[in-house]
Amino acid sequence: MDLGDCYRLLGLRSGASFADIKTSYRRLAQQYHPDINPNDKKAKDKFIALTEAYRLLLTVVPPEETVPQPRQPSASERDIPKAKATHREKAPTTTVTTEKPPTPKPPNLVEIEQRLKWKTYEQLQRFLKERRFPQAIALAEALAERLPGDTEVRQWLAVAYQIWGRALITENQLLKARIYLKKALKTDPSNKALWLEVQRDFQRLEQIF
Numbered sequence: 001m002d003l004g005d006c007y008r009l010l011g012l013r014s015g016a017s018f019a020d021i022k023t024s025y026r027r028l029a030q031q032y033h034p035d036i037n038p039n040d041k042k043a044k045d046k047f048i049a050l051t052e053a054y055r056l057l058l059t060v061v062p063p064e065e066t067v068p069q070p071r072q073p074s075a076s077e078r079d080i081p082k083a084k085a086t087h088r089e090k091a092p093t094t095t096v097t098t099e100k101p102p103t104p105k106p107p108n109l110v111e112i113e114q115r116l117k118w119k120t121y122e123q124l125q126r127f128l129k130e131r132r133f134p135q136a137i138a139l140a141e142a143l144a145e146r147l148p149g150d151t152e153v154r155q156w157l158a159v160a161y162q163i164w165g166r167a168l169i170t171e172n173q174l175l176k177a178r179i180y181l182k183k184a185l186k187t188d189p190s191n192k193a194l195w196l197e198v199q200r201d202f203q204r205l206e207q208i209f
Contacts, residue, residue, distance in 0.1 A: 003060065003138040006053035015145055018063050025054040059123075060139040062116055117147060124156060133164040144187075158188035166201050174205055181205075 007014050010024040028050050030036070037043035120143045127136035140157040147153045161184035168177035181198050188194055 002134065003056070006057050009049055009053040010057070015142065016061075018061050021054065021057050021061060025050060029054075056135070059135055060142055062120055062123075113147065117143065117150070117153065121156065124160065128160065128163055131167065133160075133167060136160050137164060155188050155191060155194075158184045158191060158194055161187060162194060162198055162201070165198075169201060169204055169208070172208075174208060177201075178205060 004014060007016060010016075010021060010028065012020055012024055016024075029047060032043045032047040032050065034040075034044050034047060120139060124136055124139050124143075127133070127139060137157075137160055140153075140160045144150075144153050144157045161180045165177045165180035165184060168174075168180065181201050184194060184198055
C-alpha cells in the first residue's frame with residue numbers, strides 16, 4: 001500500500017494534516033468496526049485496511065504543534081471598561097485612560113518549524129538505515145511540501161530519491177531505478193556532488209543494459 005492509497009482509503013487528499021487523518025480514521029473505523037458489523041467480511045476487511053493505512057500515515061505525518069489560545073477575559077474583567085465609561089460620563093472634564101490588557105504573543109512559528117524539520121530528519125535517517133525506502137520518500141516529500149523554500153529539505157529529498165534508485169539497481173528494477181535517479185537530479189539540480197553520484201549510478205545502469 002503506497003501513501004496515495006492510504007489517503008484515499010481515509011477519504012483525504014494528499015498532504016492532509018495529522019488532525020484530519022486522526023478524525024477521518026476514527027469516523028470510518030467506527031463505521032466499519034467488526035463489533036458493529038458482525039459476520040460482515042467486507043466491513044472487516046475495510047476496517048483492517050483503514051487501520052493499516054492509518055498506522056502508515058502516522059509514521060510519515062508528524063503531529064502538529066498545539067498553538068495556545070489567548071485567554072478569554074472573565075466576566076468581572078469584561079465589566080471594567082463599562083465601569084470606567086460610566087465614570088467618564090459623570091465627570092466629562094476628567095480624562096480616564098483605559099489600559100488594554102497585553103496581547104498574548106504568538107508562538108515562534110520559525111522555531112516550531114525548525115523543531116519539526118530536524119525531528120523529521122532523524123526519522124528519515126532511521127527509515128533509510130532500515131531500508132524502508134517508500135516510507136522515507138513519503139516522509140521527505142511531506143516535509144518538502146510543508147517547507148518548499150528550504151534548500152536543506154530539498155537536498156534531503158533528492159538524496160532519498162538517489163539512495164532508493166541505487167537500491168533498485170541492486171534489485172534489478174532498472175526502469176524504476178532510472179525514474180528515481182532522474183527525480184533526484186530534478187529535485188536538487190545545483191548539487192554537484194549529488195550530480196556526480198547519480199552519473200555513476202546511470203553508468204551502472206548502462207552496463208547492466
